Amino acid sequence: MLEVKDATISVGGRCLVKGLSLIARDGQMTCITGSAGSGKTTFLRTLMGFLPVESGFVSVDGELLTVASAPAFRNLMVYLPQEIRQLGHQLRAPEMPVSEADEYGVWNHAILPSAVAAEAPEPLSPEAICELAGKTLREASDRPIVIADEPAADLTPELTEQLLDLLSVQAKAGKTVLLASRKPQLLARADLIFNLDTIRQ
């Protein structure tokens, strides 16, 4: 169980969440929603201990989660980030670059090579995103908390349904599943919804 009590979260002097309290229970799919820029990702990152709460607290099964204690708590979590499509190298490690033999040989360099910047991986296809999400969930099947940030942002309705099935299985297995999304298809399947826009008002 993941609990947030009277949490206030600010980034760069801007208050994103004020006095929020919620409980994400085991065996349920809890969804955080809100307009773009409402602080969904920041909120999830705070729950994972990447950012501190200004006031209030976050706890996991009754134990206080802080930035300092977060690394230990993250061993209990599976995380599917918002930019999951950028994780091409997580799915398939980049191959060794092809190099030409230097003109004067590697042991007799006359000229220093130019520094070539490493390239970002090609964005994953929707099918590959689903594959990576499934792989990540399978590999961490013993972890009791699943956190997914806009997991269906780049998926077709069919693949979204497929991913939701995967997440439902996690919830049915007794895990705490916490999502951030604006997708109605996803909200329809959630057991509990927290709208950050409404809470701020």
Add this chain to the structure above:
Amino acid sequence: MTTELLIHVILGILLLLIPAGALYWLDRQQLKTFGVAVGRMLVQLALLCVLMWALTQLNSPWLTLLWYFCVTVYAAFLVLKRCKLEVRRLLLPVSGGMLLGVFLVGLWVLGIGLHVRVFDPLWFVPVMALLMGHTTTMMIRGMNTYLTSLKADEEQYEFLRGNGVTHFKALIPFLRRSLLAVISPTVANLTVLGLTSMPLLLVGLFVGGFTPLYAFVVMLMMVVGCISASVLSLALSIVLYELSQRYIQFPGA
């Protein structure tokens, strides 16, 4: 002896009349550029040899180590400049990694592989210079790949951290990429070794009076040393960089 040597050198340099004459005939404008380049090469070569002469004459291990220290800091500076990296933040870890990596491998090559007096400038300076030259080249590839891949693939790092992986474990994919950036040209060059790159150093050894067997041993040790020194220096530089990020507060950072 010196006068005789001087005369022979001048006569040898006369060979430059061939390319100079060709340029004079075909592209007179480039003649000046060619002359400046040759002049600069002569000065650099002379300075290098004067330095080498001084080090061998004084034969002081401390002076030799001072030379090694200066060369390392300059090499690290070259790496950072070529990679357009922040000197203030990276000079310490990169020069530290190269200093230690090349030195340890160099000691092994000199003391165990070649079994010579380690701090004899006649051995120490050329061996360390060759190892440092190769390491500098590889550090440009390796360090640049490491830092740019961390930037380009920031999501992967965040993903791993979010899934409970420790900072150093989350760096493994990036360490792998930087290692491959170093290994890839090494593999490419090893495959042509003996066709293009081997003769340059090997011919130098033969000219220096080495027997083919001893030249083979020295060449082999240098190749092995170059590969090991570059990988070790890269690893140490990255570890030192990560530690410096954790423990040193840079003003204005």
